[in-house]
Amino acid sequence: MKFMLTALLANVLVMTAAPAQEALQRYEVVGDAIPSSLTGVPGDAERGRAIVLKRENTCLLCHSGPFPDERFQGDLSPNLAGAGARWSEGQLRLRLVDASRLNPATIMPSYYRVDGLTRVGATWRGKPILTAEQIEDAVAYLTTLRQ
Amino acid sequence: MTSGWARLRRLAPAAAVLAAMAIVTASAEIPLNERRSGYADLGRETKAMQDDDTANPGMLAVLDGETLWSAKAGSAGRSCADCHGDARASMKGVSARYPAFDAASGRPVNIEQRINLCREERQQAKPLAYESRDMLALSAFVGLQSRGQPIAPPDDARLEPFRDAGRETYNRRQGQLNLACGHCHDDNRGQRLAGIVIPQAHPTGYPLYRLEWQSVGSLQRRLRNCLIGMRAEHYAYGAPEYVELETYLMWRARGMPMETPAVRP
Numbered sequence: 389m390k391f392m393l394t395a396l397l398a399n400v401l402v403m404t405a406a407p408a409q410e411a412l413q414r415y416e417v418v419g420d421a422i423p424s425s426l427t428g429v430p431g432d433a434e435r436g437r438a439i440v441l442k443r444e445n446t447c448l449l450c451h452s453g454p455f456p457d458e459r460f461q462g463d464l465s466p467n468l469a470g471a472g473a474r475w476s477e478g479q480l481r482l483r484l485v486d487a488s489r490l491n492p493a494t495i496m497p498s499y500y501r502v503d504g505l506t507r508v509g510a511t512w513r514g515k516p517i518l519t520a521e522q523i524e525d526a527v528a529y530l531t532t533l534r535q
Numbered sequence: 536m537t538s539g540w541a542r543l544r545r546l547a548p549a550a551a552v553l554a555a556m557a558i559v560t561a562s563a564e565i566p567l568n569e570r571r572s573g574y575a576d577l578g579r580e581t582k583a584m585q586d587d588d589t590a591n592p593g594m595l596a597v598l599d600g601e602t603l604w605s606a607k608a609g610s611a612g613r614s615c616a617d618c619h620g621d622a623r624a625s626m627k628g629v630s631a632r633y634p635a636f637d638a639a640s641g642r643p644v645n646i647e648q649r650i651n652l653c654r655e656e657r658q659q660a661k662p663l664a665y666e667s668r669d670m671l672a673l674s675a676f677v678g679l680q681s682r683g684q685p686i687a688p689p690d691d692a693r694l695e696p697f698r699d700a701g702r703e704t705y706n707r708r709q710g711q712l713n714l715a716c717g718h719c720h721d722d723n724r725g726q727r728l729a730g731i732v733i734p735q736a737h738p739t740g741y742p743l744y745r746l747e748w749q750s751v752g753s754l755q756r757r758l759r760n761c762l763i764g765m766r767a768e769h770y771a772y773g774a775p776e777y778v779e780l781e782t783y784l785m786w787r788a789r790g791m792p793m794e795t796p797a798v799r800p
Contacts, residue, residue, distance in 0.1 A: 460729040461729065462727055464723045488713075507709045509710060509762075509763065509769070512710070512766045517711060
């Protein structure tokens with residue numbers, strides 16, 4: 389009986405120790421935009437720049453941008469320079485969150501979507517590429533790219 | 536009412552098939568006369584490394600393979616050479632024809648699996664593991680005998696369903712990044728991914744020496760790397776999906792000259 393209780397307790401501990409799956413924030417699409425912040429607060433443009441530049445976040449695999457010091461940038465996709473002039477904040481947000489809503493054939497990954505994907509590796513399963521906070525920071529940064 | 540339900544239930548599988556088809560968005564295949572080997576995009580020094588047998592690190596595997604070719608193995612005490620003789624004659628063009636259909640298993644087998652079938656059936660030896668030194672050596676040595684030969688997939692109707700399955704896998708979006716092979720290697724070939732020219736993915740030179748690996752590796756190792764890059768679950772070495780992909784990729788590269796052992800960045 390004592391053994392069973394210990395086992396039960398151990399189970400509970402393991403379950404609480406496992407990181408809780410972050411549920412995705414709900415959002416509303418209006419036209420071709422998500423007008424409201426996913427987190428309810430504005431992002432931080434400085435942190436957003438670091439997010440866009442960080443290799444694991446994959447932006448610069450396909451895009452180039454106004455980053456003269458970055459040697460390895462892609463040219464599969466539009467240059468990020470001027471993105472903030474071409475698109476509104478809400479339009480940028482939807483394009484990061486789930487660009488496939490606008491163009492099902494796009495190669496732009498959906499950075500804030502976990503459903504409708506096939507054979508996602510165990511390390512990444514059930515997780516969006518970026519968190520809601522990271523999306524907001526990146527959006528805040530991209531809106532500053534007006535030239 | 537019941538008949539309505541019954542009809543719906545009959546239609547459900549068809550709907551599932553349609554949904555699956557929607558996921559597979561086939562890229563346009565590269566016109567035959569626009570195909571180019573990854574060799575064409577190499578820097579001058581890497582080209583020189585591949586071209587000079589005394590500088591090509593893949594030749595070390597080939598030399599190991601040459602020794603293994605004549606070494607007796609397994610409880611049959613037989614070497615490859617005991618049955619096949621001089622590889623320069625008997626193995627000429629063989630790697631250029633694989634994967635080929637294996638009647639016993641009813642599936643295509645790649646050159647590594649063919650080597651292991653020989654080991655198990657003729658030599659009564661243990662199969663060699665994928666990416667093991669001996670497997671890479673033997674497949675590199677056998678592959679060298681096709682160097683300069685055009686890739687020539689067998690004209691064998693039994694291969695077709697497997698080639699089609701490989702094409703479907705190639706065009707299926709996978710992983711957290713939700714990309715298909717064709718998105719890069721067909722649609723964006725020649726563009727720069729993180730500054731690096733995207734090759735057309737013609738498996739002309741496997742097993743090959745990759746500077747990034749600092750070693751020789753098989754086509755399946757390369758496919759595995761790409762799947763991890765897409766953040767997709769990779770398949771186990773020797774999985775049917777890989778052999779189907781190989782079957783499709785070799786057909787896609789038909790007529791292109793073999794380069795084994797190639798050198799790539």
